Amino acid sequence: MAVLVDLIHGCCTACTAASLQREADSRVFLLCGDSLREDGGFPEDFLTSRSSVQVLDFGSIAECLFRFKQTLDRLDLSSVRVWTSPRGREELLQYQELLFTAVYTFEYQVEQLTCPSCTSPAHTDSPGLRVQEDVSRFLQQLPALQGPIRVLKSTLVPEIFGHGFSTRSGGVSSIPTLASLNLFCSSRRRDPGAVVMENKRRLALHAGFHPLPLRFVKVNHASDVFVLGKAEPESYDSIVTDQSGVVLTAPGADCMPILFADPVRRVIGAAHAGWKGTIMGVAMATVEAMVANFDCEVSDIVVAVGPSVGVCCFTLDREQALEFTGVHPDCVPNPESAKPHVDIRLANRVLLQRGGVLPENIHDHLVTERPLVTPCTSCHPEDFFSHVRDGLNFGTQVGFLWIKETTEQTGSTESQTG
Numbered sequence: 001m002a003v004l005v006d007l008i009h010g011c012c013t014a015c016t017a018a019s020l021q022r023e024a025d026s027r028v029f030l031l032c033g034d035s036l037r038e039d040g041g042f043p044e045d046f047l048t049s050r051s052s053v054q055v056l057d058f059g060s061i062a063e064c065l066f067r068f069k070q071t072l073d074r075l076d077l078s079s080v081r082v083w084t085s086p087r088g089r090e091e092l093l094q095y096q097e098l099l100f101t102a103v104y105t106f107e108y109q110v111e112q113l114t115c116p117s118c119t120s121p122a123h124t125d126s127p128g129l130r131v132q133e134d135v136s137r138f139l140q141q142l143p144a145l146q147g148p149i150r151v152l153k154s155t156l157v158p159e160i161f162g163h164g165f166s167t168r169s170g171g172v173s174s175i176p177t178l179a180s181l182n183l184f185c186s187s188r189r190r191d192p193g194a195v196v197m198e199n200k201r202r203l204a205l206h207a208g209f210h211p212l213p214l215r216f217v218k219v220n221h222a223s224d225v226f227v228l229g230k231a232e233p234e235s236y237d238s239i240v241t242d243q244s245g246v247v248l249t250a251p252g253a254d255c256m257p258i259l260f261a262d263p264v265r266r267v268i269g270a271a272h273a274g275w276k277g278t279i280m281g282v283a284m285a286t287v288e289a290m291v292a293n294f295d296c297e298v299s300d301i302v303v304a305v306g307p308s309v310g311v312c313c314f315t316l317d318r319e320q321a322l323e324f325t326g327v328h329p330d331c332v333p334n335p336e337s338a339k340p341h342v343d344i345r346l347a348n349r350v351l352l353q354r355g356g357v358l359p360e361n362i363h364d365h366l367v368t369e370r371p372l373v374t375p376c377t378s379c380h381p382e383d384f385f386s387h388v389r390d391g392l393n394f395g396t397q398v399g400f401l402w403i404k405e406t407t408e409q410t411g412s413t414e415s416q417t418g
Contacts, residue, residue: 002072003081007032008061009088026081028053029071031064062131062138065095072104073175073190081107094131098194102187139198142172145180149206150383152375154304156363158263162247163401164207165257165306167383171199177390184216184251184396191395204247209402214249215239216398217272223282225269225289238271238286242294244403253385254309254377256344257399260286262301267294268401273308275316278344279323284355298356305364306399307384310376311343314388327351 003026032055054071056064072078084092089108096106149170157163171181178191181203185196204210215228220235228241228248239248240260248270250257256278260269269286271277283303290296311333315321321340324331327347332340345364353359377384377397385395 001026001079001081002075002077003028003083004068005030006082006084006088006092009085009091026052027075027077029068030055031061031068032057060134060138061091061095062099062134065092065099066138069099069104069192070174078104079107080104081109083109086110091127091131094127095135098131098135099192101185101190101192103190135194136198139172139194140201142198144170144202145172145174146170146382149181149202151203151207152307154259154302154363156302156361157259157261157304157401158302160263160266160404161261161268161401162207162209162404163259163261163304163399165304165399166203166397167307168385168395168397169383170202170206172202173199173395175393177393178385178395181397182385182395183398189393203400207400209247209400212245212247212402214247214400216249216251217270219251219272221274221276223277223280223285225271225282225285227289227293237273237277237282238269238289240267240269240286240289240293242267242403244405247400247402249398249400250306251396251398252306252308252377253394253396254314254387256308256348257306257397258283258286258348259304259306259399259401260290260301261304261401262290262294262296264300265290265294265296266403267296268403270399270401273344273348275314275320275342275344278347278351279327281351283348283352284357287352287355287357299358299361301357302361303352303357303363304399305345305348305362307375307377307397308345309378309386309388310345311341312376313378314342314344315339316342 008031056068058064058067089110146169150167151164153164166181168181173179173182173191173195175190181199182191183199185191185193217237217239218235220237222237224233224236225238225240226233226236228239228243248268250270250272255272255274258271258273267290269290271282271286273282287298287301291298318338318340321332321342322335324342324347325335328350331343331347334340349362352362378386378389385397387394
C-alpha cells in the first residue's frame with residue numbers, strides 16, 4: 001500500500017503528521033509541488049522521523065503524479081490511499097483518470113481531515129480542462145525514449161496514400177515492456193490514456209497525418225469487417241473506407257496488422273490478423289468488403305503485411321495448429337510436435353492468393369533504415385512489442401493508412417522535388 005498525502009489542496013502539516021502516524025507501515029508520498037519548497041518546506045525533523053517518506057516537489061501536479069506512478073511501477077505497487085481535502089479529491093480524480101488505469105485502486109480519505117483549512121468547500125469550477133492542459137503540457141515536454149520514432153513502409157503502397165507500421169522507439173511510455181511508443185491503452189495494463197495519446201500525437205506528427213483522427217479496429221479476433229459510414233458493429237477486426245480525412249489503424253503485438261489499398265478506386269482497408277482471425281479469413285474478408293462496397297477489382301488491390309511473430313517463435317496446441325495444415329502444409333513445419341510451430345504470415349499470403357490477390361501485390365518485406373527484412377516481433381525486442389515475449393503487460397505497435405487529399409499530394413510532390 002502507498003499513501004499519498006495531498007499538501008497542495010489544503011492539507012496542513014498537522015494533518016500530515018496525523019496521517020503519518022496512522023500509516024506507520026506504508027510508504028508515504030507527500031504531494032506538495034514546488035509551493036512548499038518556496039514556503040520553506042517542512043521542519044527537518046518532520047521528514048527524518050520517517051525514512052519511508054518521499055516528497056513530490058516537482059514543478060506541476062502532473063509531473064508529481066507522473067513521477068509518483070513511476071515509483072509505484074518500480075515497486076510493483078497498485079493500491080493507493082489518498083489523504084486530501086474535498087476540493088483536492090475533485091481535482092485528483094481528474095488526474096487519476098488521465099495518468100492511471102484500472103490496474104491501480106485509489107481510496108480517498110476525506111472525511112477524517114478535521115482542521116478548517118482541510119475541510120473548506122470544493123471549488124465551484126470544474127477542474128477538468130485545467131487538469132487536461134497540465135497533463136498535456138507536461139507530457140509534450142518529455143524527451144523521447146529509446147531513440148527517435150522509426151516507421152516501416154511498403155514500396156507497394158502508392159503515393160496517393162499515406163501509410164506505415166510503427167516500431168517501439170520514440171515515445172514516452174516508461175514501463176519496460178511498454179517502452180516507449182506504446183499505442184494502445186487497456187484497463188488491464190499500466191500505461192495510462194494520456195501517455196498513449198501523447199505517443200499517438202508524436203507518431204502523427206512524424207508520419208504526417210496530424211491532426212487526422214485515428215480509427216482503430218475494435219479487435220474481436222475474428223473476421224468481421226466494418227464499412228466506415230455504415231452502422232458500426234460492437235467489435236470487428238477490419239475496417240474499410242473510401243473517405244479521406246481519417247486514418248485507419250490496426251494494432252499488433254505478434255498479431256499482424258495488414259493494410260489494403262486500391263489505387264484505382266481510392267479505397268483502403270486495415271485488418272488485425274491474429275491466428276484466430278487468420279484461420280477465419282479476415283484478410284480476404286477485407287478484400288471482399290472492398291469489392292462488394294466500392295466496386296474494387298481484386299487484381300487492383302495491394303496488400304502490405306506488417307510485423308508479426310514469426311514461425312520461429314509462435315506455437316499452438318496441436319489441435320489448433322493442425323488447422324493451418326489445411327491452408328498449406330508448410331504453415332506447420334513440425335506437425336508431430338505437441339506444440340507445433342505455426343507460420344501465420346504464410347497462411348495469410350496463401351489465403352489472399354487463393355482469393356485472387358496477385359502474388360506480386362502482397363508485400364511482407366518492409367523498408368526501414370536497415371536492409372529489407374521480414375521482422376519477427378518476438379525476435380527483435382529493440383524494435384517491436386511482443387505478447388509472446390513480454391507477457392500480459394505488453395505494448396502495441398500499429399499499421400496505419402489514409403487517403404491523401406489532393407492538396408496533400410501536391411505538397412508532398414513539391415517537397416520531394418524541391
